Amino acid sequence: MPELPEVEVTRQSFCERIHGARVTAVRVGKPLRWPLGVVPDSLVARTVGEVARRGKYLWLPLEDDGREAGGLLMHLGMSGSLAFSPAPGDAGVHDHFDLVTSRGTxxxxxxxxxxxxxxxxxxxxxMAAKLLNGLGLEPFDPAFTGAHLHAALKRRRVAVKLALLSGDIVVGAGNIYACEALFAAGIDPRTRSDRISRPRAERLAAAIRDTLARALAxxxxxxxxxxxxxGMEGRFQAQARVYGRAGVPCDACGTPLRRIVQGQRATFFCPTCQRR
DNA sequence: ATGGGTACCTGTCTGC
DNA sequence: TGCAGACAGGTACCCA
Structure with a gap:
């Protein structure tokens, strides 16, 4: 589910309210992808610092007497969401982790x-280092330029869409936004990444930034x-030009949009507007 | 190193 | 109505 915009919107929606809160209890439900790696009770009485995002990961620093004393790295996977509320109610079957604090859960x-x-x-x-090392540039990092993207794509021979999804060149664009950015840049998602010219890489880098920024807004x-x-829903999906629209006429040229499968994931594109 | 495929898990929707 | 099968926003890991 959550790509960079959803993770960042989530972060912004609770970061300020939880900042400075004191952990009073931790509840762990069904196992997630990896074990928590710490005795939950040992987190009690620590203070939540400023929540940060790296790619699609969130980092919640936990402080002890004002000094950083570890933290929690969170990922929402395909179907995860975070809610922050003063009185969350009983945990449901899909509620797998609660960080109960002095300001809310x-x-x-x-x-x-x-x-x-x-x-x-x-x-x-x-574990945090293991998961975060090897991630590509943040799309809004000034270092993420057309030149950088061009050079990185030159080193790979996979389809450009798979190169974007791999997360080691640029982070944050998942299946929806990779499709949308490739449409905005006029690039066929099947194009071999090492065949993308410098001008097209410039356009693609700009399209990735613009698409993610618009979704964020x-x-x-x-x-x-x-x-x-x-608990607020996003509104970008109504603006998608290609994602989930197989068979619908392209709103730029009228050609029916296509759905193909790349790396076991659906790809949507316009066979006329997007060229190899 | 790169690329391709599998695995993780559950809910929802489609077609027979 | 019931049921099998496809599909879903992600990514670590194994193997060639």
Whole structure:
């Protein structure tokens, strides 16, 4: 489910309210992707620092006497969402993690359990480091330029859409936004990444940034169950030009949009507007 | 190193 | 109505 815009919208929706809150209890439900890696009770009495995002991961620093004392790395997987509320009510079957604090409870709901909550001594240590190392540039990092994207794509021979999804060149564009950005840049998703010219890489880098920024401004995409930590739905999905629209006439040229499968994932594109 | 495929898990929708 | 099968926003890991 959640790509960069959804994760960032989620972060923004609870970051300020939880900042400075004191952990009073931790509840762990069904196992997620990895074990938590710490005795839950040992987190009690720590203070939540400023929540950060890296790619589609969230990092919740936990402080002890004002000093950073580890933190929780969270991932929403395909179906996860976080809610922050003063009185969350009883945990349902899909509520797998509660961080109960003096200001309210941060609750992870994740029906498919592809998500994760993992404790690490620091962001650059242990499990967090293992998961975060090797991630590509942030799309809004000034270092993410057309030149950088061009050089990175030159080193690979996979289809450009798969290169974008792999997350080691640029993070944050998942299946929806990779499809949308390739449409905006006029590039066929099947094009071999090393055949993308410099000008097209420039356009693609700009399209990735623009697509993610626009989605962010609209609160992300809610296809079925995404909500931010206030329970708000995203509004980007109504603006999708290709995603989920197989057979629908392209709104730029009228050609029916196509659906193909790449790397076991659906890809949507316009065979006329998007060229190899 | 790269690329391709599998695995994880559950809910929803489609077609017979 | 019931049921099998396809499909879903992600990514670590195994193997060639």
């Amino acid at each position: 941060l609750r992870l709901t994740d029906p498919r359990r592809f998500g994760a909550v993992v404790w690490s001594a620091s962001r650059s240590d242990g 609209l609160g992300g995409s809610t296809l079925r169950d995404f909500r931010d930590a206030h």
